[in-house]
Amino acid sequence: MKTDLIPHYQDFPQGQDAEKILRSCVHCGFCNATCPTYQELNDERDGPRGRIYLIKQLLEGGEVTEKTRTHLDRCLTCRSCETTCPSGVQYGRLIDFGRAEIEKKLERPFNQKLMRWALRQVLPYSQRFGPLLKVGQVLRPILPEAIKTKMPPKREVNSPWPLKRHARVMLALAGCAQPSTTPNTNISTARVLDKLGITLIEEPKAGCCGAVSYHLGAHDEGLDFMRRNIDAWWPAVEGGVEAIVMTASGCGAMLQDYGYALRHDAGYADKAAKISELTKDISEVLQAEDLTQLFFRADKSSEKVAVHCPCTLQHAMQQGGVVESILQQAGIELARTKDKHLCCGSAGTYSILQPEMSQKLLSNKLDALTGEQPSLIVTSNVGCQLHLESKSKVPVQHWIELLDR
Incomplete structure (x- = not known):
């Protein structure tokens, strides 16, 4: 051009x-x-x-x-x-x-500016998002229907984080929304890796990946989140951690772009490139391991499972089909689905800022996922999980939980 x-x-x-x-x-x-x-x-x-x-x-x-x-x-x-x-x-x-x-x-209308500012002030901060979510869950019965459907249910922690320390160590990002909305995702990931002789740790000083601010056009704010995470992880990186394991592919896609986003920052360019290099989705990590004992432990029920591969996993991280392959090897029967390349409509803050289009895409995706009447839908991103379950008649969870049974 x-x-x-x-x-x-x-x-x-x-x-x-x-x-x-x-x-x-x-x-x-x-x-x-x-x-x-x-x-x-x-x-x-x-x-x-x-x-x-x-x-x-x-x-x-x-x-x-x-x-x-x-x-x-x-x-x-x-x-x-x-x-x-x-x-x-x-x-x-x-x-x-x-x-x-x-x-x-262009100056945005006040209501748009306020909504975007509010999203940037709440979503990236787990210490703000978590308490607000708890209040919303308590008040859910009296909330307007439009808000009620977006309010995720309260989930109890099913199992403890493994305490055993192994020679092999990997980092995990706790994330912003995931600790409050789907707390078992990273715990299940740590338990699965523990069975493979790998210790998974969360660095408490690491926070939002920066995607919320960056994709809303507040680039400087997003870059500051990225720098803080790099500073938080760098001692562990220098200590030889094997990977930064992502259980939310939306965050994973952002981390793999740290090197590009900070390419003109003399103080962080090299470190950011290293962080991007180390970042791997949990499916990619497991694909490189001997999973025999996991498959022995995995749930092998006759129920069909529909897999939703998030856009960030298949198009950004280029890991389409990996989750399906692991689950099939584990003996889990997968339901046939349609239009796997199309988005569910979650897309970070999109479901809030573009509700009409988001709901159309959600309906289309649920139709594509449930044609064979699966008993469960699994996915790889917290945003997709919450968005799908807001309208789905079929339970939705992160796929890694199927291997932690």
């Missing part, structure tokens, strides 16, 4: 990076075939190719309007287009850049 950037972006490192991404696009439109919003709206501006042109217009000094922002806001950042693209266009990085620049240029 031919570009003619205005001087401001020509002299701006991030602008130069965006231009390289733009130039790799060949206008083919294959991306639209797998874009959830384009499939629903049939509007070129609500597909990756159209949004790329809108960002190109911004970089070339063209007019940026409310309509421009609307079409970029509707993007799920599911990155299905990246899997489809024959030219390797790094669309996810381009849309993040475009959104951040538009935030600088």
Whole structure:
């Protein structure tokens, strides 16, 4: 794609990076075939190719309007287009850049600004999110239906974190929402790894991965979260931890992009690249191990399980099909599903900021997952898990819990 950037972006490192991404696009439109919003709206501006042109217009000094922002806001950042693209266009990085620049240029209506500010003040902080969630769970019977359906149920901790120490050590990210909403996910992961002779530890000083702020256009705020995590993990990295194990693929995708996000930061670029290199989804970690004893312990009931592979796992982390392979080897019967490449509509804060589109995609995904009437739906990301169970008649949980039985 031919570009003619205005001087401001020509002299701006991030602008130069965006231009390289733009130039790799060949206008083919294959991306639209797998874009959830384009499939629903049939509007070129609500597909990756159209949004790329809108960002190109911004970089070339063209007019940026409310309509421009609307079409970029509707993007799920599911990155299905990246899997489809024959030219390797790094669309996810381009849309993040475009959104951040538009935030600088256009003032949002007050209600939108307030909602986005509130999300950034609550979601990334587990010490704020957790207590607020408990209040919401107590008040759930009297809450409006729209809020009640989004309120996750209270879950009790099923098992203790293993205390045994092994020579092999890996790090885990506790995350923001996961400790309060699905507390058994990391515990089950630690128990499974313990059976394989691996100690999993959570560094208490590590916090939000930075995705909430970064994807909402508050890049400096997101980068600060990233730096704090790097500082928290660095002693363990220098001590030789094997990996940073991710049980929420949304966070995993962000961590694997630390190296890119901090590439122009002289003090953190090398450390960030190392963090990205060490970051692996739990499915990738288990794929490299001898799982014989896990399979012996795994639940081998005759009930069918439907697997939802989050967009961040299959399109960003490139681990599509790995969970299914592990579960099949464990003797668990998998239900056939449709449209595996399409998003469930959770997409971080998307389900809150774009509720109408999010609900359409959720209904489509549940139909695709439940055609064979499975008794359970499993997934790899807390956001997807909570979003799916808000409307599902079938129980939803993290797949790692199937191996911790």
